[in-house]
Amino acid sequence: MQKEEFFQLTDKINDGSANEAELELYIKYFNSFQTSSVWDEKEMGDEQTRGQMLLAAIDRSIAAPLPVKRLKLNLKWVASIAAILVVAVAAFWFINVNHPVVDNVANYANQTSTNTNELIQLPDGSTVILSAGSTMSYSSIPGKIPVREVKLKGQAFFDVKHIDQQPFIVRTESVTTHVLGTAFEVNANGGKIIVTVARGKVGVTKDGKQLGMLTPNKQVIYDKARDKSTIHDINAKKTSSWSNGDLVFTNITVGHAANFLQQRFNVNIIVKDEALAKQQFTTKLFENQSLTEILTLICDFNNAEYTFNESTKLVTIKPKN
Amino acid sequence: MLGLTNTLTDFSDDKLIDLLNDGDRGALDEIYRRHWSAMYIASFNMLKDHDACMDINQDIFTWLWTKRGELKITSLKSYLLSAVRYKVTDVIRRVKVGKVFLDHLSQAEASFDNVTSDLEVKELRKIILQFIADxxxxxxxxxxxxxxxxxxxxxxxxxxxxxxxxxxxxxxxxxxxxxxxxxxxxxxxxxxx
The missing domain is CATH 1.10.10 (Arc Repressor Mutant, subunit A)
Known part of the structure; x- marks a missing residue:
């Protein structure tokens, strides 16, 4: 068999269109390549090292849905944003929702992040970084006072766009968090739900009963088993690790991506063209990708080009001529 | 990562699958410990490329974990080998194949044995359907x-x-x-x- 012929065979196996005879033929080829059944250190390197590398890689790709890690807020993220809130909840999904959930208006469909963190743009202009394995939905509930509501299972950063007279509410189990223009964190790890405020003011209620109105560097800890809450002082200036991991951009505008990159890399980004700034795209960023790698990727996707001045930290993105 | 306990290492593959289906992360680690090397060798025999082998084996174990709760596996060892056979086709085009590979391709057919492998075909078919479903x-x-x-x-x-x-x-x-x-x-x- 020739190379191209073999590739056609493997393509068919891969996409599921191979028939029995082709499956059998492929297996025979595969088996004929099995010339060694032991680890050959000369050719393959150290077995133990390789095994550890592979296990670490597997760990990375499945670690996130494991018990929720303590979230920490990186103030770099908060810099120019109206409000950011961070929510982490254990794997219970709205057992206790007091309000009827309106699913028919301006909804953002259930969104599940799988192996990577995902950057999601909400219709109101807010941005969410949904951690791997988490699920959320968004609805805008019309009325005298329109309410923006997110239901979350798992972990997420919320970068909430401040809109006058439009509360932003995050519902998780029995605990509801009202955004009042602020930066804070909610963590429900095991039997406790912890809300920590970095900036501004946050109202936390449980089944409609107020647990606390928190100011910066204050934390409320709600113990589910004992149904008791306490308020503590805490240093909220901590760095976030999970949200700096791999990240999927789903239908994000170039302008929004630019805002996001400004904070992550501490640079200024100008998008020269309005149409370009509104253009949507989808891509995936990896944990250790550099700014220039990401910019190249974004430009590729949007038929644009960029310049980066290292000394002034200024990035300019414009359409390719 | 959960540490391995003494009991896990004593369990049969079947028992480990049960535990994995219950969401036991330790069971996945034990399955890994038992089978990764053979899987890696099988993929390396074919691809001779560490990056590609890392990718596919990582995918398989990640997949096992995400499918916990719905795994129906009779023989774990042959299931995992079938998964390797399938996942190799994901990356085979990416790998720079050398002369040895091409020589092998052109001569392999002559050395095929006539043993029918109905079970292997069946299992590969099953694996393909499962992976394609995603x-x-x-x-x-x-x-x-x-x-x-x-x-x-x-x-x-x-x-x-x-x-x-x-x-x-x-x-x-x-x-x-x-x-x-x-x-x-x-x-x-x-x-x-």
Missing amino acids: LPDRCREVFDLSRNHHLSNKEIALRLGITEKAVERQMTIALKRFKSSIGSSYHIFIGLF
């Missing part, structure tokens, strides 16, 4: 390039290093799955792009 990455990628970035089949083929024919097949699968998944999974499908 809409494979390449299929998704092809669909995305076509529908969201408006590339022609030829452009997609060039970009991904696959044949135009393969692009067509991937599109057919994507559309088929798309049609059959309209309903609750519709949004999730859209969300992938």
Whole structure:
């Protein structure tokens, strides 16, 4: 068999269109390549090292849905944003929702992040970084006072766009968090739900009963088993690790991506063209990708080009001529 | 990562699958400890490329974990080997094949034994169906390039290093799955792009 012929065979196996005879033929080829059944250190390197590398890689790709890690807020993220809130909840999904959930208006469909963190743009202009394995939905509930509501299972950063007279509410189990223009964190790890405020003011209620109105560097800890809450002082200036991991951009505008990159890399980004700034795209960023790698990727996707001045930290993105 | 306990190492593969189905992370680690090396060797024999082998074996174990709760496996060892056989086809085009590989290809048929491998074929078929059900990455990628970035089949083929024919097949699968998944999974499908 020739190379191209073999590739056609493997393509068919891969996409599921191979028939029995082709499956059998492929297996025979595969088996004929099995010339060694032991680890050959000369050719393959150290077995133990390789095994550890592979296990670490597997760990990375499945670690996130494991018990929720303590979230920490990186103030770099908060810099120019109206409000950011961070929510982490254990794997219970709205057992206790007091309000009827309106699913028919301006909804953002259930969104599940799988192996990577995902950057999601909400219709109101807010941005969410949904951690791997988490699920959320968004609805805008019309009325005298329109309410923006997110239901979350798992972990997420919320970068909430401040809109006058439009509360932003995050519902998780029995605990509801009202955004009042602020930066804070909610963590429900095991039997406790912890809300920590970095900036501004946050109202936390449980089944409609107020647990606390928190100011910066204050934390409320709600113990589910004992149904008791306490308020503590805490240093909220901590760095976030999970949200700096791999990240999927789903239908994000170039302008929004630019805002996001400004904070992550501490640079200024100008998008020269309005149409370009509104253009949507989808891509995936990896944990250790550099700014220039990401910019190249974004430009590729949007038929644009960029310049980066290292000394002034200024990035300019414009359409390719 | 959970540490391994003494009991886990004593369990049979079947018992480990049960535990894995219950969401026991330690069971996955024990399955890994038992089988990774043989899987890696099998993929390396074929690909001779560490990056590619890392990718596919990582995918398989990640997949096992995400499918916990619904795994029905009779023989773990042959199941994992079938998974390797299938996943190799994900990356085979990416690997620079050398002269040894080509020589082997051209001479392999003569050395085939006549032992029928119905079970292996069956198992590979099963694996393919399971993996395809999740809409494979390449299929998704092809669909995305076509529908969201408006590339022609030829452009997609060039970009991904696959044949135009393969692009067509991937599109057919994507559309088929798309049609059959309209309903609750519709949004999730859209969300992938």
